[in-house]
Amino acid sequence: QKNSCALPEDLKNFYLMTDGFQMTWSVKTDDTPMPLGSMVINSVSKLCRLGGSSMYTLPNAPTLGDLEDDTDEEDNGDKPEKPHFDSRSLVFELDPCNGNGKVCLVYKHAEPVVSPDTEIWFLDRALYWHFLTKTFTAYYRLLITHLGLPQWQYAFTSYGISPQAKQWFNMYKPITINTALLSEEADSFVNKLDPNKVFKSKNKTPVLKKKPPSQPPGSQKSHTSMTSAKTSSLAGNSSRK
Numbered sequence: 001q002k003n004s005c006a007l008p009e010d011l012k013n014f015y016l017m018t019d020g021f022q023m024t025w026s027v028k029t030d031d032t033p034m035p036l037g038s039m040v041i042n043s044v045s046k047l048c049r050l051g052g053s054s055m056y057t058l059p060n061a062p063t064l065g066d067l068e069d070d071t072d073e074e075d076n077g078d079k080p081e082k083p084h085f086d087s088r089s090l091v092f093e094l095d096p097c098n099g100n101g102k103v104c105l106v107y108k109h110a111e112p113v114v115s116p117d118t119e120i121w122f123l124d125r126a127l128y129w130h131f132l133t134k135t136f137t138a139y140y141r142l143l144i145t146h147l148g149l150p151q152w153q154y155a156f157t158s159y160g161i162s163p164q165a166k167q168w169f170n171m172y173k174p175i176t177i178n179t180a181l182l183s184e185e186a187d188s189f190v191n192k193l194d195p196n197k198v199f200k201s202k203n204k205t206p207v208l209k210k211k212p213p214s215q216p217p218g219s220q221k222s223h224t225s226m227t228s229a230k231t232s233s234l235a236g237n238s239s240r241k
Contacts, residue, residue: 005090005107008118011136019043023148036168039148040095041140047092050104050123051085082129083108083121094120094139100151101125103132103139122153130157147172 007015014021020043026033042048083089083106095103101124109115120139122130132153133139146152149172151165161169 006116008105008116008136011105011118014041014136014140015044020046025148036150037148038098038150039143040097041143042094042096047094047105050091050093050102051089080119080131081108091121091123097153098150099125101153103153105136122156124154124157128157132156149173 006012021039021041023037023039024035025037026035028034083091083104085091089109090107092105093102094105097103101122104121104123106119106121107115107117108119109117118136119134120132120136122132124130130153133142146155149165149168151161152169154161154165155169160166
């Protein structure tokens with residue numbers, strides 16, 4: 001009500017279930033736990049608007065809106081239109097990213113009436129915008145998929161993640177670090193399995209086991225009698241000794 005805008009349906013349903021979300025996980029180095037992953041969705045009370053107030057308390061102090069440059073809209077090509085810090089857009093912080101930037105919910109068209117269409121953008125520390133997803137649901141899936149690894153949002157920028165963060169990605173998410181390659185070659189990491197070859201039925205001729213030749217009953221009796229005769233003779237010799 002304060003900003004004359006309504007939350008998107010998926011984000012509103014999320015806040016009806018829980019007022020924000022925060023999960024951290026650690027790794028052990030030399031038997032000492034070290035915090036590594038962090039997944040955060042700000043609560044409703046911390047869903048602060050960016051660019052609406054001055055960064056300082058001094059009169060006539062600069063605001064984020066003063067950083068607007070119309071030349072940023074030139075030569076965008078097929079890229080989405082970037083958000084604005086001034087009154088043309090409404091920007092709300094979803095995730096502070098541990099100081100590495102900000103994930104924002106953006107209403108790009110706020111004049112003359114706020115449009116209900118929203119997108120999720122990443123604002124890096126140099127105050128450049130990078131598009132993430134069109135819906136909150138898609139962003140939430142990205143957040144879970146990347147395990148909240150440090151600086152994972154920079155994988156969707158033109159300059160990528162830092163070498164230190166890349167080491168963690170190589171350890172825990174070796175494929176997602178190649179997001180550019182995945183977008184260009186969708187089948188590069190897909191196992192091409194032909195079910196016709198795997199489940200092809202082969203008509204094998206059954207192998208017949210050879211049975212030992214059966215002996216006639218007479219030979220078995222003679223063999224038994226010979227064995228008993230040898231046994232009795234051996235017993236007689238031992239008694240004579």
